[in-house]
Amino acid sequence: MRVVRVERFGGPEVLEVAEVPPGEAGAGEVVIDVAAAEVLFLDTQIRAGWGQEYFKLDLPFVPGAGVAGVVRAVGEVVDNPLVGRRVIAGTGGVGTYAGGGYAEQAVVPVDEVFPVPDGLDLKIALAALHDGATALEQLTQGQVEAGDRVLVTAAAGSLGGWLIPLLSATGATVIAAARGERKLRYAEELGADRVVDYSLPGWADELSEVDVVFDGAGGAIGQAAYAATRSGGRFLGYGAASGDFTAPDRDDVTTVGIFRPDPAESRELTRRALDELARGKLTPTIGQTFPLAEAAAAHTTIQNRQALGKTLLLP
Incomplete structure (x- = not known):
């Protein structure tokens, strides 16, 4: 089978297509025929060498933290009814980066x-895996109330596609911060008030x-x-797309860093996100797709x- 390693x-050019033997399911594992693999900003950072203190990976490795597809085979102690099911799946547990997507x-x-509900497109369902679960968890941590002024940075990214409509539904005033006219128009289409x-x-x-900040950018932004953020407000820093996580230095602001729920809670968040999609509560934007062999172009775009x-790769 083909993989990208x-x-x-280094830069996107270090991503290379390779032929490797098909994987086999060990105990407690399944093999999935991949229909779509998600591309996260985190993938681009890890590929460049960032985060080795958090995610130790031996070269060469296959990036990718989440996939959608159909279960081909199962290992021991796995229910056989999974074979043939449409699913989304993380390649590792909470707080890890196993790669392989x-x-x-x-x-x-x-x-x-996670089995995908009938009628829900696999590509759309894949948005529940990390973005949907994270957005639901951040919303709980943010304790947003009707009338709050809420700022979302990196608002045109995949997580913004969840946060902006979910926050709008609370009755908050949503301020979306992004880069350039194209992304600002997109944030307005999602429901941002400003x-x-x-x-x-x-x-x-x-x-x-502002009362609450959801920060996916980090760095100077x-x-x-x-x-x-106002005195007495809340700041949730979950991203470092602009360099590094925002460093708290105020006693009058409640700062929430990356929150890692326990595995059971994390899985429940993903199921809830899938349910939101299945019921049509929101429809994430699949902004761009690339063939598997063009993973470097996907990384460059991000x-x-x-x-x-x-952003998705389609094998």
Whole structure:
């Protein structure tokens, strides 16, 4: 089968297509024929060598943290009825990065496999795996109430596609921060009440103090958003797309870093996200898809901040 491997840490060009023997399901594992593999910003960071203190990977490795497809085979102690089921699946457990998603077949732990409701497109369902579950968890942690002023950074990314409509439904005033006119229009289409372009100098200076910040950008953007948080407000920092996580330095703001629920809670969040999609509560945007062999182009698009919504590889 074909996979895409990181042969050495570096730019998108280090992603290379390789032929490897098909994987086999061990005890507690399943083999999935991959219809779509998600591409996360985290993938681009890990490929470049970032995060080795968090995610230790030996070269070469196959990136990819989540897939959608059909179960081909199961290992011991796995229910056989899974064979032939349409599923989404994480390639590793909560807080880990096992890789293995950029492939025509993926071997994954059965505990990370979620049947997809009938009628729900597999590509759309894949958005529940990390983005949907994270958005639901962040919403709980944010404790947003009707009338709150809420700022979302990296608002045109795949997580913004969940957060903006979910926050709008609470009755909050949603301010979406993104880069460039195209992304700002997209955030408005998602339901943002106001948009700001954080590629402009002093972009946060025009903001009145906000009650809650959902920060997927980090770096200088995150720090500016943090400064705009009112005294007594909440700041949730879950991303580092602009360099690193936002460093808290205020006693008057409740700061919530990356929250890792226990495995059972994490799986329940994914099931809830799938249910939201199945009931048509929202429809994530699949902004761009690439053939498996063009994984480097997918990484380049994300790295250059050209992606809208979710990015997928289609083996």
